[in-house]
Structure formats: structure tokens, C-alpha cells
Amino acid sequence: MPQFDVDGARLAYDDEGPRDDAEVPLVFVHGWTANRHRWDHQTAHFSARRRVIRLDLRGHGESTGAGVPGIAHLARDVVALLDHLEVERCALVGHSMGGMIAQTVALAHPARVERMVLVNSIGRMTYSRGRGLLMAASTLVPFPLFVAANIKRAFGPGYPREEIRKHVRASAATPREVVMTLYGAMRAFDVLDRAGEISAPTLMVHGYHDVQLPVRQMLRLAKAYPDAVVRVLDAGHELPLEKPAELTGALDAFLTAKP
Numbered sequence: 001m002p003q004f005d006v007d008g009a010r011l012a013y014d015d016e017g018p019r020d021d022a023e024v025p026l027v028f029v030h031g032w033t034a035n036r037h038r039w040d041h042q043t044a045h046f047s048a049r050r051r052v053i054r055l056d057l058r059g060h061g062e063s064t065g066a067g068v069p070g071i072a073h074l075a076r077d078v079v080a081l082l083d084h085l086e087v088e089r090c091a092l093v094g095h096s097m098g099g100m101i102a103q104t105v106a107l108a109h110p111a112r113v114e115r116m117v118l119v120n121s122i123g124r125m126t127y128s129r130g131r132g133l134l135m136a137a138s139t140l141v142p143f144p145l146f147v148a149a150n151i152k153r154a155f156g157p158g159y160p161r162e163e164i165r166k167h168v169r170a171s172a173a174t175p176r177e178v179v180m181t182l183y184g185a186m187r188a189f190d191v192l193d194r195a196g197e198i199s200a201p202t203l204m205v206h207g208y209h210d211v212q213l214p215v216r217q218m219l220r221l222a223k224a225y226p227d228a229v230v231r232v233l234d235a236g237h238e239l240p241l242e243k244p245a246e247l248t249g250a251l252d253a254f255l256t257a258k259p
Contacts, residue, residue, distance in 0.1 A: 001013075013056070014043070014052075016043065017049070025050070025091070027052075027053045028093045029055070091255060092113050113198075122218055144172055146179075147179065151167055155242065156209035192220070195221055202225055202228045203254040206232050
């Protein structure tokens with residue numbers, strides 16, 4: 001497992017697959033409280049024929065770094081990894097918060113993103129006043145309960161309970177400071193009014209049963225994009241875990257389609 005240092009953190013990453021100048025590397029960015037292994041199915045599939053890069057965001061997985069200022073800082077970490085690996089241009093795939101990071105990279109460095117895939121992600125969190133108060137109040141409960149409540153509701157109907165419990169435990173191992181800071185950062189994230197500036201062909205894949213970031217919010221973002229393809233699958237918020245093969249198939253079709 002290679003690592004590199006950036007701005008007070010040591011980030012773990014994987015860099016696999018053949019180098020081929022004909023295809024840009026595929027870069028995967030995981031979501032809140034997850035790690036790079038969310039992409040195991042996609043990495044195994046794509047690294048057989050192209051370069052695949054994935055990282056643990058600071059404070060997640062095997063990466064260090066407790067102080068996390070927000071989404072823009074994480075986007076700078078991704079760009080720093082591209083610089084470290086001398087990757088000038090890539091196809092960028094982000095899940096949930098990772099999709100927020102991907103959009104931030106695409107807006108700040110448009111020449112570096114050839115294509116983009118947003119998995120269960122949005123451009124702005126919107127909710128009723130009552131839902132907003134409930135979300136704010138949820139931060140006051142004990143940390144393990146806060147994490148468990150958020151992770152359990154991320155999965156769609158029928159996902160095995162023991163698997164959910166395993167992911168709750170893994171998420172709760174993420175430092176509290178990282179979890180809570182980025183929870184606030186996601187609530188504040190808003191690029192909806194700038195989405196039309198992103199010219200890279202974009203695929204948006206979403207779970208129909210996603211209650212964390214409802215599908216209607218993704219569709220609102222899709223309308224703002226000049227060039228977006230939308231796929232909705234029968235799953236919740238955790239598509240990489242719930243429907244790995246279907247997600248990989250959607251990515252494959254999009255990445256191999258002519259621009």
C-alpha cells in the first residue's frame with residue numbers, strides 16, 4: 001500500500017492496472033466514513049485493462065489527518081495525488097461526498113477531468129425546516145448512535161442486517177472530529193448554480209430508495225448539467241455495496257461510449 005504526504009496528512013492509495021496512453025486513468029473517490037475498498041468490485045473489473053487509482057481520504061481508512069476543513073480541502077488532496085502520480089487528466093468517479101469532491105475538482109481544474117461519474121451524489125442538500133432541525137439535533141446524540149442512525153438508513157430494502165452492522169462498526173472507527181466536521185461540510189456544500197460550468201461528459205447513477213440524498217435532488221442537479229446521462233437503480237444510498245455489478249456495468253458502458 002503506497003502512501004504520500006500532503007498538508008499534514010499521510011494518504012494511503014492504490015495505483016493498479018496497465019499504463020495505456022490511449023486511456024486516461026480511472027480515479028475513484030469514496031464517501032463519508034468509508035474508505036477506498038468501497039470500490040473493490042470496480043477496481044477488480046477495470047484494473048484488468050486500464051490504470052485505476054483510489055485513495056483513502058484524510059482521516060478515513062488507512063490515511064491520517066484529523067483536522068478536515070471541508071470539501072474543498074479534500075478536493076485539493078485529490079489533485080495533490082494526481083500531481084504526485086503525474087496524472088494530468090483522468091476519469092473521476094465519486095460516491096456521495098466523493099461526488100461532491102469530484103465536482104469541486106472539475107470546477108477548479110476542468111482540464112484535468114475528461115469524464116465524471118457521480119454515484120448517489122448531488123449538487124446541493126435541500127430539506128424542509130423540520131428535516132433540517134432533525135439533522136441538527138442528531139449531532140447532539142452520543143457519537144456511536146449518531147453514526148449508526150446515519151449508516152443504517154443508507155441501505156435500501158433487503159440488504160443483509162449483519163453486513164449493515166459491519167459497516168456501522170467500520171464507520172464508527174472514523175475519528176469523531178472527521179465525521180462531524182464533514183457532516184457539516186456536506187450540509188453546506190452547494191455547487192448547483194455552477195453545475196452548468198462543468199463541460200466534462202457526466203454520468204449520474206443513483207439509488208431509487210436513497211433517503212440520505214433523495215433521487216429528486218440528483219435529478220435537479222442533472223437538469224443543470226449541459227451533458228449528463230442518468231441511471232437509477234433499485235437500491236439505496238450505498239450503490240457500490242448494494243449493486244456492485246450493476247454499477248460496474250453502468251460505468252463500463254459510459255466509459256467506453258464515444259464522447
